[in-house]
Structure formats: C-alpha cells, structure tokens
Amino acid sequence: MSHLTLKPKIKFKFRLDLNSISSFQSMSVNRVKTLPLMYGNKEVRYKDLFKITGTDSLNIVIKSSNEMMDNVGKNFIRGNLSVHGNVGHCCGSEMKGGKITIFGNALNRVASGISGGILRVNGNCGDYLCGKSNHKNEGINDGLVIITGNAGDYAIQRMRRGIVIVKGNVGKNCCTEIISGTVIITGQLGKNFANKIKRGTFILKESKFTKNYTKSNVCEYNFMPFLVKHLNQLSQDKILSLKSFQRFNSHKTASNLSELFLIR
Amino acid sequence: MKSKITIDNTFAEAFNMKASRILVTADNLKWAKHAAISLTGFATSVIACGVEAGIECKLSRKISPDGRDGYSILLFSMSRSALEKQLETRVGQCILTCPTTAVFSGMEGDDMIPLGKNLRYFGDGHQISKKIGQKRFWRVPVMDGEFLCEESTGRVPAIGGGNIIILAQDRVSCLKACETAIESIENQPNVITPFPGGVVRSGSKVGSKYKSLIASTNDEFCPTLRNIVKSKLSKNVGCVMEIVINGLTRDDIEIAMRTAIKAISKNKISAKIVAVSAGNYGGKLGQHKFYLKRILK
Numbered sequence: 001m002s003h004l005t006l007k008p009k010i011k012f013k014f015r016l017d018l019n020s021i022s023s024f025q026s027m028s029v030n031r032v033k034t035l036p037l038m039y040g041n042k043e044v045r046y047k048d049l050f051k052i053t054g055t056d057s058l059n060i061v062i063k064s065s066n067e068m069m070d071n072v073g074k075n076f077i078r079g080n081l082s083v084h085g086n087v088g089h090c091c092g093s094e095m096k097g098g099k100i101t102i103f104g105n106a107l108n109r110v111a112s113g114i115s116g117g118i119l120r121v122n123g124n125c126g127d128y129l130c131g132k133s134n135h136k137n138e139g140i141n142d143g144l145v146i147i148t149g150n151a152g153d154y155a156i157q158r159m160r161r162g163i164v165i166v167k168g169n170v171g172k173n174c175c176t177e178i179i180s181g182t183v184i185i186t187g188q189l190g191k192n193f194a195n196k197i198k199r200g201t202f203i204l205k206e207s208k209f210t211k212n213y214t215k216s217n218v219c220e221y222n223f224m225p226f227l228v229k230h231l232n233q234l235s236q237d238k239i240l241s242l243k244s245f246q247r248f249n250s251h252k253t254a255s256n257l258s259e260l261f262l263i264r
Numbered sequence: 265m266k267s268k269i270t271i272d273n274t275f276a277e278a279f280n281m282k283a284s285r286i287l288v289t290a291d292n293l294k295w296a297k298h299a300a301i302s303l304t305g306f307a308t309s310v311i312a313c314g315v316e317a318g319i320e321c322k323l324s325r326k327i328s329p330d331g332r333d334g335y336s337i338l339l340f341s342m343s344r345s346a347l348e349k350q351l352e353t354r355v356g357q358c359i360l361t362c363p364t365t366a367v368f369s370g371m372e373g374d375d376m377i378p379l380g381k382n383l384r385y386f387g388d389g390h391q392i393s394k395k396i397g398q399k400r401f402w403r404v405p406v407m408d409g410e411f412l413c414e415e416s417t418g419r420v421p422a423i424g425g426g427n428i429i430i431l432a433q434d435r436v437s438c439l440k441a442c443e444t445a446i447e448s449i450e451n452q453p454n455v456i457t458p459f460p461g462g463v464v465r466s467g468s469k470v471g472s473k474y475k476s477l478i479a480s481t482n483d484e485f486c487p488t489l490r491n492i493v494k495s496k497l498s499k500n501v502g503c504v505m506e507i508v509i510n511g512l513t514r515d516d517i518e519i520a521m522r523t524a525i526k527a528i529s530k531n532k533i534s535a536k537i538v539a540v541s542a543g544n545y546g547g548k549l550g551q552h553k554f555y556l557k558r559i560l561k
Binding site for chain 1: 291329330331332364366392393394395396397401403408409410411412
C-alpha cells in the first residue's frame with residue numbers, strides 16, 4: 001500500500017483547520033476525499049483543496065505544506081504523519097501517540113498538551129512550544145518532542161513529564177513552572193529560564209543557569225548512557241553523544257528539587 | 265563406535281509455571297556476570313529455593329538497553345506471588361548490591377510484576393523517577409553513583425521440568441555427554457537449565473518412606489540400588505545424570521531437548537552412552553508430556 005498523500009491544489013488565502021487529518025486512520029480514501037473542511041467562510045471538501053493519492057491511511061504524507069495549515073496532527077493517536085514544508089499553529093497539539101515529522105518550520109503552540117508519541121520538527125518553531133492546551137493547566141504530559149532548530153518564547157511551560165529536546169536556542173521565559181520531566185537544550189538559553197520549577201532534569205550546554213545550583217561530586221550516572229542510547233534509537237539520529245556530564249543539584253530555592261547536567 | 269544412541273520409549277513430565285525475564289547490565293562483563301551468578305545462585309529447584317533461575321544469554325552492547333555489557337536472566341516459579349517475592353528479594357540483595365549494575369525488564373506481558381517498584385525506597389526519599397516512553401525507571405542513589413532499575417517487568421506463563429536423563433557406562437563419559445548437551449543449548453533463547461552447570465545428579469521421586477519428606481532419591485535410576493529396588497537400569501549402567509530444562513513455551517523445550525540429544529549422539533562419547541531416557545511421575549502430576557521419540561522425529 002502506498003502512503004496516503006495530500007498535496008495542495010491552490011495557494012491558500014485563508015487559514016485551514018486540518019485537525020481532521022488525525023481521524024483519517026479510521027476512514028477509507030473516498031471518505032477522506034469527501035470530508036468537509038472550512039475554507040474562509042465556505043465549507044469545502046478535502047478533494048477540493050488537495051490532490052489525494054495513495055491508500056495507506058496509517059502513513060500520511062503532506063507535501064508542499066505551508067504556514068496557513070493549522071492544527072496539523074492535533075489529537076494524533078497512531079501511525080505516521082510526515083509533513084514536507086512549513087506548518088501553522090498548534091501542530092501536534094494534544095497528540096497521544098504515533099509519530100509526526102515536520103520537514104520545515106512550525107508556528108506557535110507546537111505540541112501543546114501532548115501526552116504521548118514522538119513529534120519531530122526539522123526546523124524552528126514559534127512560541128509556546130509544549131505549552132498548555134486550551135482547557136488544561138498542564139503542558140506536556142508525556143511523549144518525546146524534538147526540535148532541531150530554535151524555539152521561541154514561553155516554551156515548555158508547566159511540563160509534567162516526557163522529554164523535550166531543542167537542539168538550537170530557546171527564547172525568554174522558557175521552562176517556567178515545570179513540575180517534572182526531562183529537558184535537553186543544546187543551544188543558548190533566553191532570559192528567565194526555568195522560573196518556579198519543582199522537579200525535573202535539565203541537560204544543558206549553556207552554563208549560566210548553573211549559578212543557582214551546587215555542583216555534585218563527579219561520579220558515574222547509570223541513567224545517562226541509558227537515556228542517550230534510548231533517545232538516539234527513538235530519534236534515529238545522534239541527538240546526544242555520551243560525553244561527560246557535570247551534575248548540579250540542590251537549588252538554592254528549597255522547593256526546587258530539579259537537577260541539571262551540564263554537557264562538557 | 266556407535267553412530268546412534270538408544271532412546272527410551274518414555275516421556276518427560278513438565279509443569280505449568282510463571283516466568284519472568286530481567287536484563288542485568290554493568291560497566292563490564294565481569295561485574296555483570298558477578299551480579300547474574302549471584303542472582304541465579306541457590307535457584308535450582310522450586311522445591312526448596314522458591315524459584316528456578318538461570319542465565320539465558322549474554323547481551324552485547326548493541327542490544328543491551330543502556331549500551332553496556334550484560335546478561336539476560338530467566339526466573340521460573342510455581343505462582344505469581346512466589347515469583348514476585350523472589351525477584352524482589354534477589355534483585356535487592358544481588359543486583360542492587362553489585363557495583364556498577366543496572367536492571368531492566370526483559371519482557372512485556374499482560375501482567376506486570378514489581379522490579380524496582382519497591383526497591384526504590386532504598387533511596388530514602390532521594391530516589392528520582394523517570395518515565396521514558398511507556399516505562400518508568402527509578403534512579404536510586406548508591407555509594408558508587410546511582411542504581412538504575414525499571415519499575416516492573418512482565419510475567420508470562422511458562423513450562424518447567426522438561427528433562428532428559430543420560431544413562432552411561434561410567435561417570436566420566438556421562439558428565440562429558442552432559443557437558444556436550446549443555447553447550448549445545450546454552451545460546452538457545454527462552455530456555456534455561458537451572459541446576460549447577462545445567463546438570464543434576466540427584467533426580468528425585470515424589471514422596472519418601474519418611475513422612476516429613478516430600479521428595480526423595482529417584483531409586484529407579486540409582487546404579488547402586490539396581491539389585492535392591494525395581495530398577496530401570498541395565499547391568500552396564502554405571503552413572504546417570506539429568507538435564508532439567510525450563511522454557512517459556514512447549515516449542516522452546518522441545519527444541520532444546522532435541523538439540524541436546526542430537527549433540528550427545530554426534531559426540532564420540534556416545535559409544536559409552538547406554539541410553540537417553542526422561543523423568544516422569546507416571547503422567548499424573550505434570551500438565552505437559554514430552555515424548556522423546558516424538559520429539560526426535
């Protein structure tokens with residue numbers, strides 16, 4: 001079976017809400033083609049806006065996408081979704097499983113309220129990465145999010161669990177009010193990083209955040225080789241190498257039980 | 265030299281058991297082995313040890329969960345509760361204590377039993393939980409750094425007590441035949457041979473003339489009792505040894521029994537092997553029967 005492929009027929013003038021892509025898995029191709037979609041103030045069908053080929057609805061490919069396409073992969077549960085091009089707001093928000101790969105940049109609120117699955121953006125993303133979804137006061141609740149480029153402001157707020165990797169820089173007010181989870185950032189950190197956090201593990205390259213912590217003794221952490229191998233396997237990429245890490249803990253704020261590994 | 269050994273027309277009787285697999289890794293193979301040997305020590309028979317355990321195979325760095333050397337270990341018990349208790353006790357005393365080690369679940373199952381779930385309290389509040397994918401791990405601070413353990417491991421139904429009995433003219437050839445058989449199945453997945461070196465010389469029967477004993481020597485196979493009790497041995501048998509095989513499925517045990525018998529028959533020592541037999545309790549106790557001749561077909 002060939003991948004179910006969607007390619008825009010026109011250049012979009014209006015924003016598109018594509019959250020129904022996540023329900024393709026339970027539909028036949030003919031049903032997908034006739035599925036309603038709002039375009040501007042008109043109701044159209046998918047086949048009016050997209051050239052649809054292929055039959056495998058568990059492996060969906062969107063070609064020539066652009067930033068007018070919002071909610072791509074919202075509530076995604078299973079299967080694979082590959083998007084070639086940029087995407088709009090709320091990509092992969094409230095995702096629960098499966099794998100989404102974006103070969104381009106994404107606008108705001110990528111992976112907000114995600115609770116499972118793997119989301120990878122091979123590019124930059126806007127503000128509020130892994131933030132709170134509309135109806136919850138929690139950010140990422142589980143899953144793996146990989147951003148190979150930079151992330152904007154207010155990223156990774158109120159994270160409960162899961163793993164977020166940003167290979168580039170992050171903007172201001174990132175990682176505030178984190179409850180727990182693992183955050184890996186190999187670029188520069190913006191202002192007000194990790195305010196009011198409770199627990200969690202940070203693996204960072206930039207050392208300026210270490211000033212509020214106490215240096216741990218140098219010793220072997222069995223967790224690190226496991227995490228490195230696991231992440232590299234999941235992402236099919238060498239995201240982290242097993243370099244030596246310097247651990248910091250015991251934050252000067254007593255309620256902050258987080259730890260920090262500085263990549264040497 | 266004989267080209268083919270005599271196979272008795274009999275069957276091995278085996279029992280339903282519960283099994284679990286764990287993966288133990290360490291900084292190097294030496295310490296992984298220390299941990300694995302320690303955990304599988306005194307785990308030969310459920311009669312008195314509570315669990316039957318053995319090393320299933322070596323784990324290369326490529327396939328081990330954390331990229332370090334390790335061993336895969338299988339544990340078998342008669343009940344879920346006994347398996348749960350033994351696993352926790354043994355991991356706590358043998359893996360947690362062993363330098364550089366970490367322990368992971370080796371199988372998925374509908375039923376999960378605690379692995380590090382309760383051991384985490386050893387951290388006295390300093391333990392750290394990490395959920396990666398669908399699995400939860402615990403990082404317990406210890407004197408060499410930290411002990412990493414997965415929260416739970418799978419439990420699956422399994423079979424224990426598959427066996428072959430080797431009847432030889434003398435002890436040297438009997439032991440050599442056993443060693444050959446064990447070598448032939450030591451890399452087979454999903455099976456273990458829980459006795460020392462895989463071999464047992466004190467096969468047992470159910471009951472005893474002494475009321476307090478639930479098992480006693482298998483007198484039918486004792487060469488020294490041939491003229492005293494109703495013996496299954498011919499005149500020229502000077503030594504008998506048994507290989508007990510536990511496996512996750514019936515097929516696994518059958519493959520192991522077949523491989524072991526074939527390895528013995530191909531070895532030059534087979535000239536001194538009088539016959540290969542199997543141990544059973546008349547078919548009244550075990551749920552599984554492994555007929556030797558049917559397996560070898």
